[in-house]
Structure formats: structure tokens, C-alpha cells
Amino acid sequence: MSELAPSQIESIVAACRTNAAEASAALGRAIDGEYSIEVGQAVPLESLTPGTSWAVSGLAVVLVVGNQAALFVIPGSSGIVPSWCASPDPTGTSKLTTLAQELGMLLLPEDLMPDDFKAAQIKNLWGGIQRGRPAEGAIAVPIALKGEGKSADCLLVWPLKASTQIVGANPAASETSEATAASPHSASPENAANAATTATTATAAPDRSASANPQGTHKAAVAAGTEAGRAETEARRAESSAAPRSIGGKPAQRRRPTRIEDLPAYTRSLLKIRVPVIVTLAEKRQPLKRIIELGPGAIIQFDKSCEETLDLQVGDHRIAVGEAVKVGDKFGLRITSMALPEERFEPLRPAQPGR
The missing domain is CATH 3.40.1550.10 (CheC-like)
Incomplete structure (x- = not known):
């Protein structure tokens, strides 16, 4: 380039x-x-x-x-x-x-x-x-x-x-300053304990010694210098800074993030992961016999009209629909509406006596 x-x-x-x-x-x-x-x-x-x-x-x-x-x-x-x-x-x-x-x-x-x-x-x-x-x-x-x-x-x-x-400001600098402000040396023991409990709960195989001594485990993870240690460190720092404090003896409500900038640093890092984005023109099922017979010049007819919208998929999930557009000499998709998640209904069972 x-x-x-x-x-x-x-x-x-x-x-x-x-x-x-x-x-x-x-x-x-x-x-x-x-x-x-x-x-x-x-x-x-x-x-x-x-x-x-x-x-x-x-x-x-x-x-x-x-x-x-x-x-x-x-x-x-x-x-x-x-x-x-x-x-x-x-x-x-x-x-x-x-x-x-x-x-x-x-x-x-x-x-x-x-x-x-x-x-x-x-x-x-x-x-x-x-x-x-x-x-x-x-x-x-x-x-x-x-x-x-x-x-x-x-x-x-x-x-x-x-x-x-x-x-x-530079996003990387913002993340660095946030991580510095949330370091274990400046965090309160109460927040450190809350963060360690959260991190331990989210781990598939929890370490009981980490719950008992969260600060020691945190320092050991940093000293190890492994990817897992660094990820755990970021998670604990973010949770420590975001953990709710008690006010007047009552637990404070955790503020729900409304912007990407409000998310913890380790969560924002997930947004950098690249995923395949697929636009589906049309699809149909065909017998294997017909597939084997395909060759240059063969035409496959679909039931979908050329005026219908196209589906946008991410990770096998349909997230939006749109129409084909020409951007310069490239093909593009203009989003016309977002796809709502499928609703799932589960029966409500009355509570059984004695349970």
C-alpha cells in the first residue's frame, strides 16, 4: 500500500x-x-x-x-x-x-x-x-x-x-492512564478484594489461594509476565476501579456503561478482535448430483428476487439487512435496518410445595 x-x-x-x-x-x-x-x-x-x-x-x-x-x-x-x-x-x-x-x-x-x-x-x-x-x-x-x-x-x-x-486524545494514552490510576498500589484493600472475587468467579478453575490473598496473587501474575497474567491483571484493575462502594451502610449501585469509553480497559480490548463479516446474496439447497454436474457456463437460479434486501452476518448471526450499492468501483452494502435478536419463550412452572 x-x-x-x-x-x-x-x-x-x-x-x-x-x-x-x-x-x-x-x-x-x-x-x-x-x-x-x-x-x-x-x-x-x-x-x-x-x-x-x-x-x-x-x-x-x-x-x-x-x-x-x-x-x-x-x-x-x-x-x-x-x-x-x-x-x-x-x-x-x-x-x-x-x-x-x-x-x-x-x-x-x-x-x-x-x-x-x-x-x-x-x-x-x-x-x-x-x-x-x-x-x-x-x-x-x-x-x-x-x-x-x-x-x-x-x-x-x-x-x-x-x-x-x-x-x-490518544486512546492508548487514555487506557494507560486508566490502568495506572487503577494500580494495586493506589487501590483500596476493599476494592482489591472485590476485584479478586470477581476474577476468581469468572475463572473456569478458581484458585482458592487467590481469593484468600488477592494482592499476592496479583503481584505473582505480574511477575510471571505471561499473557494470562497480564490479562488477569488488567481485569482486576478494571474491576477494582469500577467496584461499587457502600454509602451510608447501603451498597452503591454500579453505574451501567452507556458509552464504549466507559467500559473497562480489558473489555475494550475485545473490540479489537477481527471477525468475518459476510453478506449473503442468496442460498438454496441442491442435491449432490446437481452439484457434481456444475461446470463453466452453468446457471443456478435462486428464488430470491434481485430487488430484495441482503443479509449481513457476523459469526453465523444475522445482525442487519441492507441493499447493494456501488462505492467508487467497489461493491458495498448500505444498512437499511438492524435485525432484532430472536425471542425465546420458556414456560413458567408453578413452584412445587416443599421446595
Whole structure:
């Protein structure tokens, strides 16, 4: 894969102009409206001044390619950025993520497909650009966004060397600080005991000595330096910091996490696991005799209409349905609805006397 560089002006500008209509449609779906895009001439970033156009709050779309990033910004002063972007609900977050993904495939050429992407509203767009640490010779492409009686002077800037600093703090640094704050030296004995009990309960083969001496077991796990020891350590630290304390003699209620950032560090690490995502076009059962007879030119007819939605599966579980779309020259799936989990009913049996 190629890396973002100032020398790639021609290919990036060409991709922006070729996919301008599709990028406009992607923006329209995310921020609700019909817009058009006009791509200007690329200029050195250092030739621009903050002015009033970009030293304002607005929408920042970060497209990470390797160790660097490109940044697309839409000033909020234009009135194009919806108010919900400042504090999006789960649906809004999904819209912004989808927008970032689509723009990454449309504004950058095929050999620069983003490894990661994020969209969020920030208080100062120019400040976000500077936090991203533009590389020497960084390029800016003015992009005019018009529609719904409004217009915005947007920018596509690359390459930036600190992509994680543009819309917020480095997640890795946050996890490190959380783990440090929850270390056994700063945790209370009460929390340490609660954490050890939780970790022991979740273990398939519990160690009774760990329940009796949680701090000693914790230190031994760290000293061992094994993966299991480190995982157990993170679990205990997270549980120790999250364990409810008693208030006025009554146990405090554990606060239920409402955001991914509120989850313990060891739980957030599970979100990095890669799983296969499968889109099922259609399926049917066939006798083995028919399978053996298949060859080049054979056609298998399915009962499913070409207008029907497609199923999205993760780990053999159907999680959503959507419609096939074309993103650049690639195949994509636009989610139209989420699949609800299957309901299971169990009979309620009356309590037996004497039990």
C-alpha cells in the first residue's frame, strides 16, 4: 500500500473530481440534504491562513492511511453541519462512521484506502489541523460544498502525522492512564478484594489461594509476565476501579456503561478482535448430483428476487439487512435496518410445595 505524501496531488485531486457526485450523495445521506461538490486547485497548506473560514467549530473526517492521515473539514458556520453532530446518539454515530468510511473510499485513490476512519465535530477546525501535525510540504485542496441554499468552503488536507490527536486524545494514552490510576498500589484493600472475587468467579478453575490473598496473587501474575497474567491483571484493575462502594451502610449501585469509553480497559480490548463479516446474496439447497454436474457456463437460479434486501452476518448471526450499492468501483452494502435478536419463550412452572 502507498503512503500519503504531498507528491500525490494529481491522484488525490483526480479521485475527488471523479467521485464528486458520489461523495455529494454520501454527505447528503449523513447530514440530510442534497449537495454538490466542486473541487478546487491544490495549494500548500502553509499558504493558507486560519481566517474565519476554518478557525471555527465544524465536522472533521479523519482518514488514516498507515502512519499518516488525511483530514476533510466542513465549517459549522455554514449551517450545513447538523446540530446533532455535537452530541450524536447511536444512530448519529453510525451515520458519521458511515460517512467517514464512504469519503475514505471516494476522496482518496484506490491504492490509498484508509485503514481507519472517524468523523466528529470539533471546536476549532484549524486547531484540529495543527494538532494533527502537518508534514513538511502538506497539501490542502479547497472543496466547495453547496446545496439547500447554503454553501461551505471545505478543505481536504494531507499528510498529517498525528491522526489520533485531531478529534481527541490518544486512546492508548487514555487506557494507560486508566490502568495506572487503577494500580494495586493506589487501590483500596476493599476494592482489591472485590476485584479478586470477581476474577476468581469468572475463572473456569478458581484458585482458592487467590481469593484468600488477592494482592499476592496479583503481584505473582505480574511477575510471571505471561499473557494470562497480564490479562488477569488488567481485569482486576478494571474491576477494582469500577467496584461499587457502600454509602451510608447501603451498597452503591454500579453505574451501567452507556458509552464504549466507559467500559473497562480489558473489555475494550475485545473490540479489537477481527471477525468475518459476510453478506449473503442468496442460498438454496441442491442435491449432490446437481452439484457434481456444475461446470463453466452453468446457471443456478435462486428464488430470491434481485430487488430484495441482503443479509449481513457476523459469526453465523444475522445482525442487519441492507441493499447493494456501488462505492467508487467497489461493491458495498448500505444498512437499511438492524435485525432484532430472536425471542425465546420458556414456560413458567408453578413452584412445587416443599421446595
